C-alpha cells in the first residue's frame with residue numbers, strides 16, 4: 001500500500017514549503033494540471049499561480065505532466081506559466097514522465113505534485129519520485145475521476161490518512 005502514500009500532503013500548491021524541498025535536494029518539480037494548477041474545465045491560470053511559478057523557477061526546473069488531451073487549453077496555460085508540458089501522459093504509467101528525459105537527475109531529486117492518489121501519487125511512486133499530494137481545487141470532477149476518488153478514499157482511510165490533516 002505504500003505505493004499510494006504520498007511523502008508529503010498539503011492543502012494546495014501555495015502551502016508547500018519550497019525552500020524545504022530545495023534543502024532536501026529536490027531539483028525538479030513536476031506538476032499535475034487539472035485541479036492542481038487550475039480548476040477543472042476552467043483553463044484560466046490566476047495571478048497568484050503565475051507569481052508562484054516565477055518565484056520557484058529560480059530554484060527548480062519545472063514541468064507539467066497532464067493526462068489531459070486538450071492540448072490547446074493546456075498549451076495556453078503552460079505558455080502563460082512559461083513551463084514545458086507533456087499532454088496525454090496516462091499517469092500512473094511511466095510513459096509521460098519518461099518523455100521529460102530527466103536521465104541526468106536522480107529520481108529522488110524529482111518531486112511530483114498532484115491531487116490524485118491513483119494517478120499522481122502512484123505514478124510518482126512508480127518513478128521513485130518524491131510524491132506530494134494536494135487537495136483538488138474544486139469538487140466538480142469528471143465521472144472517471146469521481147470513481148477514482150471512491151477508491152482513493154478507501155486507500156487513504158486504510159492508511160489512516162485523514163483529509164485535511166496535512167504533513168511534511
Ligand SMILES: [Mg+2]
Pocket residue numbers: 032033034035036114115116
Ligand atoms: Mg489532477
